[in-house]
Amino acid sequence: MRMEIFRNLSSIGTRCSSAVALGFFDGLHIGHIELISSMITYAQEHRLSADIFTFSDHPKNAMSGTLAIPRLMTEAEKLDRLAALGVDRVFDFDFAHGFHTMSPDFFAHMMIKESFSAEAVFCGFNFRFGADAAGDPKTLRELGRLYGYKTFVIKPVHLDGMLVSSSVIRRSINSGDAVTAGFMLGKDYSMTGVVEEGRRLGHTLGFPTANITPDPQLTLPALGVYVTEVYAKGSRYRSVSNVGVNPTVASGNAIRLETHLLGEDIELYGETITVFLKKMLRAEQRFDNEEALKLQISSDVEAAKNYYREHTD
Numbered sequence: 001m002r003m004e005i006f007r008n009l010s011s012i013g014t015r016c017s018s019a020v021a022l023g024f025f026d027g028l029h030i031g032h033i034e035l036i037s038s039m040i041t042y043a044q045e046h047r048l049s050a051d052i053f054t055f056s057d058h059p060k061n062a063m064s065g066t067l068a069i070p071r072l073m074t075e076a077e078k079l080d081r082l083a084a085l086g087v088d089r090v091f092d093f094d095f096a097h098g099f100h101t102m103s104p105d106f107f108a109h110m111m112i113k114e115s116f117s118a119e120a121v122f123c124g125f126n127f128r129f130g131a132d133a134a135g136d137p138k139t140l141r142e143l144g145r146l147y148g149y150k151t152f153v154i155k156p157v158h159l160d161g162m163l164v165s166s167s168v169i170r171r172s173i174n175s176g177d178a179v180t181a182g183f184m185l186g187k188d189y190s191m192t193g194v195v196e197e198g199r200r201l202g203h204t205l206g207f208p209t210a211n212i213t214p215d216p217q218l219t220l221p222a223l224g225v226y227v228t229e230v231y232a233k234g235s236r237y238r239s240v241s242n243v244g245v246n247p248t249v250a251s252g253n254a255i256r257l258e259t260h261l262l263g264e265d266i267e268l269y270g271e272t273i274t275v276f277l278k279k280m281l282r283a284e285q286r287f288d289n290e291e292a293l294k295l296q297i298s299s300d301v302e303a304a305k306n307y308y309r310e311h312t313d
Contacts, residue, residue, distance in 0.1 A: 027072030104135030
């Protein structure tokens with residue numbers, strides 16, 4: 001059955017008894033997956049619809065009108081991933097449409113019980129809801145006893161002693177720690193875009209690149225060179241990428257992701273590609289001339305090849 005997506009209450013139509021996971025779920029990291037998987041298992045065991053209640057943008061962004069909290073994945077990517085997990089319905093609402101003034105009691109009664117027909121709700125240990133974030137898991141459980149739904153609170157998930165959370169993942173990406181981000185996400189952090197026509201300087205230097213502009217809504221990695229993998233034209237390719245402004249040969253501060261495929265010469269202009277960050281090799285730097293840049297790129301390519309030699313199954 002295809003996953004249904006509802007953008008507002010009036011679009012829901014026929015109600016059906018459900019188990020609902022509550023949260024923004026940015027990045028769908030391993031903690032989110034544990035929560036959602038628990039909900040889906042419960043729904044299947046009790047013959048309920050497996051549902052998600054989330055928001056189309058982070059509440060802080062919706063209320064400020066600014067990009068206060070960059071995303072870890074686009075809205076479309078999140079919905080695609082939820083469908084792949086086996087979710088039946090997603091209530092994907094705009095936080096600015098009244099949710100910031102809604103009392104916890106009203107949310108539990110009119111949304112969870114009446115609108116979603118929930119028999120069980122699942123949330124994280126740090127879930128907050130209602131006006132001024134006044135509601136917490138304890139509140140949700142107390143209101144559940146009143147309105148007739150069960151409440152399941154998922155305990156925090158730790159990885160090597162660190163709490164797994166979207167904010168920790170953002171900080172890891174911002175600092176260039178693609179390895180930690182990847183472990184917590186359960187997959188390599190990625191950016192998708194359409195390959196743009198450039199000045200073909202990479203061809204001149206002997207290292208042609210496929211260049212994309214990162215989605216401005218996404219968390220930006222630390223500027224520098226990374227071992228990467230590219231998904232393009234239905235296949236995956238080993239690669240090395242630079243995230244930055246290319247200060248040696250370019251002017252301005254427009255950030256681009258420039259990717260060189262290792263041992264491949266494939267025309268990708270106009271293609272939509274996804275670049276997965278595996279490990280940061282070095283910070284971006286300015287070189288005295290193009291020859292010095294070429295030597296460093298050659299070194300970066302070898303470092304990327306060595307990484308893959310060491311990480312080949």
